[in-house]
Amino acid sequence: MNENYNILKSKIAEAEIILVGIGEEFEYTEVLASDDKYQRICNQLAAHQLEALLPYVNHYFLKQNVKYQNALSKLANFLDGKNAFVVSTCMNGMLEESGMPLDKMVTPCGNILKLQCQEGCQDALFDVPKEYTDLLIKCIEQEDGWQELKEHKCGVCGHEMVFNTLYAKHYLETGYLPMWSKYTTWLQGTVNKKLCVLELGVGLKYPSVIRWPFEKTAFYNNKAFFLRVHEKLSQLTPEISEKGLSIAVNAVEFLADI
């Protein structure tokens, strides 16, 4: 892996500006695939139709996962002091705890940092009360009691409160739109700059958020370098293949191993 490390290090060092995309491999990730307790809990959530809690469950397990933590801290170190912007489709809140600057990060699919009414009856987001996360942790630890979480109701319409993510029945975009506008302004400033695009673990679940626009950005920038890391979908389009490198490895494993 030393060769990849050297390439990444030199491309980041010589770049004036770095655009980072973090995708699906950082949300569920293979590192949890062999965790029996995690798998049982996912099955319980599906049975109770509580998949909206999944990002928090991922957070709980990933926080204890050395490999995942290692991958994130390597990325944070690489980007430290650089002019970088991170776009992530992850909802698990892990990136927000990685130490990377929050004012250069946008999560268009939402995250577990705020709650909303599942019906979106008012355009408002709320802090997550400690009783709610305490109960959630208890459910995870005891593998039971999930229905109690549904008792946390909206004070206005009486429907359930859920995390502000795409899983909400009426997802409120209030949480990310101001940062998205900051991102698009930042992106305009990348033209003619020496740009390094790092696309890490981004599959085809939400291609219009990262994958397609990143390809376009790299295509129109004559000084761009594009690194795509994904276990199954690492292939580069012909338009950018000459300025890019594709690595067919799970992006969490890739970062953890370098």
Ligand SMILES: [Zn+2]
């Ligand atoms: Zn409501």
